[in-house]
Amino acid sequence: MACNPSSLPNPTAWRRPRCQAAWMFVRYLAIAGIGLTSVLGQATPEKSGAGTRGGWLKSAANPVLGGALGTCFDVAVLKEGDTYRMWFSWRPKQSVALVESADGIHWGEPQVALGPNPESDWEAEINRPVVVRRPDGYHLWYTGQARGRSWIGYATSQDGKSWTRAGKQPVLSPDQAWEKGAVMCPHVEWDQTTRLFRMWYSGGEQIEPDAIGYATNPDGKTWTKLSANPVFRANPANAWEQHKVTACQVLRRGDWYYMFYIGFQDGDHARIGLARSRDGIGGWERHPANPIISPDPGQWDHDACYKPFAVFDNDRWYLWFNGRRDSVEQIGLATHAGEDLGF
Numbered sequence: 001m002a003c004n005p006s007s008l009p010n011p012t013a014w015r016r017p018r019c020q021a022a023w024m025f026v027r028y029l030a031i032a033g034i035g036l037t038s039v040l041g042q043a044t045p046e047k048s049g050a051g052t053r054g055g056w057l058k059s060a061a062n063p064v065l066g067g068a069l070g071t072c073f074d075v076a077v078l079k080e081g082d083t084y085r086m087w088f089s090w091r092p093k094q095s096v097a098l099v100e101s102a103d104g105i106h107w108g109e110p111q112v113a114l115g116p117n118p119e120s121d122w123e124a125e126i127n128r129p130v131v132v133r134r135p136d137g138y139h140l141w142y143t144g145q146a147r148g149r150s151w152i153g154y155a156t157s158q159d160g161k162s163w164t165r166a167g168k169q170p171v172l173s174p175d176q177a178w179e180k181g182a183v184m185c186p187h188v189e190w191d192q193t194t195r196l197f198r199m200w201y202s203g204g205e206q207i208e209p210d211a212i213g214y215a216t217n218p219d220g221k222t223w224t225k226l227s228a229n230p231v232f233r234a235n236p237a238n239a240w241e242q243h244k245v246t247a248c249q250v251l252r253r254g255d256w257y258y259m260f261y262i263g264f265q266d267g268d269h270a271r272i273g274l275a276r277s278r279d280g281i282g283g284w285e286r287h288p289a290n291p292i293i294s295p296d297p298g299q300w301d302h303d304a305c306y307k308p309f310a311v312f313d314n315d316r317w318y319l320w321f322n323g324r325r326d327s328v329e330q331i332g333l334a335t336h337a338g339e340d341l342g343f
Contacts, residue, residue, distance in 0.1 A: 046335055051296040051305070054274070054289030054342050056319070059333040061105045063300050063323060066330025069110065073322040073329050074128040074185065074247065074307040077104075078160075084311075085160060086320070087113060087140070088331065089127035096129045096142055098161060104318050104333060114142060114155060114163045122151045122170055128185045128247070128307075131160065132197070138163075139220055141199070143184040144170060148206055150182035154220050171221050172201065178211060178230055179203035185247040185307070198280065199223065200259070202246040203230065208264060209246045210234075214281055231281050232259065240271050240291050247307045250280055258341065259284065260308035260319065263291060270304040271295070272321055276343060287343060293321060293334055300325050301332060312339060 046057035066072045071091035078085050084104045090097040090112070097110040117123035123144035132139045138157040143150050151170035155163040174183045185202040197217045204210025211230035215223040234245045241263025248261040257280035263273045271291035275284045293308070295301045301323025310319040317336040322329055 051294045051299075051301070052292065052334060053294075054287060054292045054336075055338075056292050056334045056336050058293075058296070059105060059335065062332035063330035064105050064320075064333050065099065065107050066328075071329045072331050075309050075320050075322075075331060076130045077309050077311050077318075077320060078131060078133060079311050079313050080133075084318075086331075087129045087131050087160075089129070091127075091329075094125040094127075096126050096140075104320075111161065113161060114140065117144075117165070120144070120168055122146045122149070123153065126153075130187050132188055132190055133160075134190055139188070139197075141171070141186040141188050141220075143186070145184075145206075148181065149174070150184040150206060152183055152186050152201060156220075166221055171217075172199075172215065172223050174203060176203070176213075176225065176229060179213070180205055180210075182206045182209055183213075184209060187249045189250065189252065198250075200231075200248050200250045200280075202248070204244070204246075208244055208267065210244050212245060212248050212261065226281065232261070232275070232284055234263070235286070238263070238286075238290070240265050240294075241273060243267065245273075249309050251310065252280070253312075253339070256343075260310055262306050262308070268303060269295075270306055272305050272308045272319075274341065285343065287341070289342065293319070295323070299323075300328070300330060302326075305332075315339075317341075 073089045075086050075088040084101045086099050095112045095115040098113045099107040099110045101107045124146035128143035130141050138160045140155045142153050144153045152172035154166040154171045157163045172183050183203045188197050188199045199215045202209035203213050212232040213229035214231045215225045217223045236242045243264040243266050246262050248259050250259045256276045259275045262270050264270045272293035273290040274287040274292050277284045293305045302325040304324040306322035308319050308321045310317050319334045323332045
């Protein structure tokens, strides 16, 4: 827990005896390893900071996943009953793993859900998942990486734990000029009205892709890319996203499609933005408070905030994201009270 007097409404107030006593109590809790959650009974402890705008607050428990597990990044989350289920990219295992939680903060032991496939030439590493649940089961799209390139694969499951690949070949490959050598970071929604899967994906360079494309599909396997791709590009007028935009999540709420995405200032520094569109394809309107999630200097996400994934549950939004400090990458949580995102 950071001891930051400047975050108080009156920066000099912390020196006063009453406030100083309270502050010492908080420091005692931190040193003793006692969380404010246990003292105050708050389910999702939050804190303000330089790294949030537009009503978002980072959890005081951050990072919520990482540490001894090694590099954890790019997640997908479903809320099922009273349980959050997170599929995350687990670099040490070169796999997608599954963890579960009752509060979105404290997670159980991970288990590998889908690992590398030695029988193919494009799945030496597996990462960047998205999971859709329908009455017929779970559907997983993921990134397979090998030979300096990336593809998107597809698998199905009845329990979200044991997966069967749809075939030996990827379901989406880089074959358009703007995609260069990589397509990755799929986000998929099932459109009940059109009976189509809708995918937003990233394409471009292998280390970090450049822009976001769109494709549709009736069966999860045979995708038709939009001829006008990419549908979302970096805005050079915004310094924080002037380099690239990538790794989005798109959700439909009412009459709007909301896109949470990564904006890159340069190759090493990234923040999280929010935009909306009437059809999820064109006419994107960026949020006036962008970027909504940014790194906090000296903290676990000092250098970059990546790959958002948001779930609206009860009366608030829960948004998980990757944070990086130097070479250490972990998962954190931010929340937003109320459904209205403030456009």
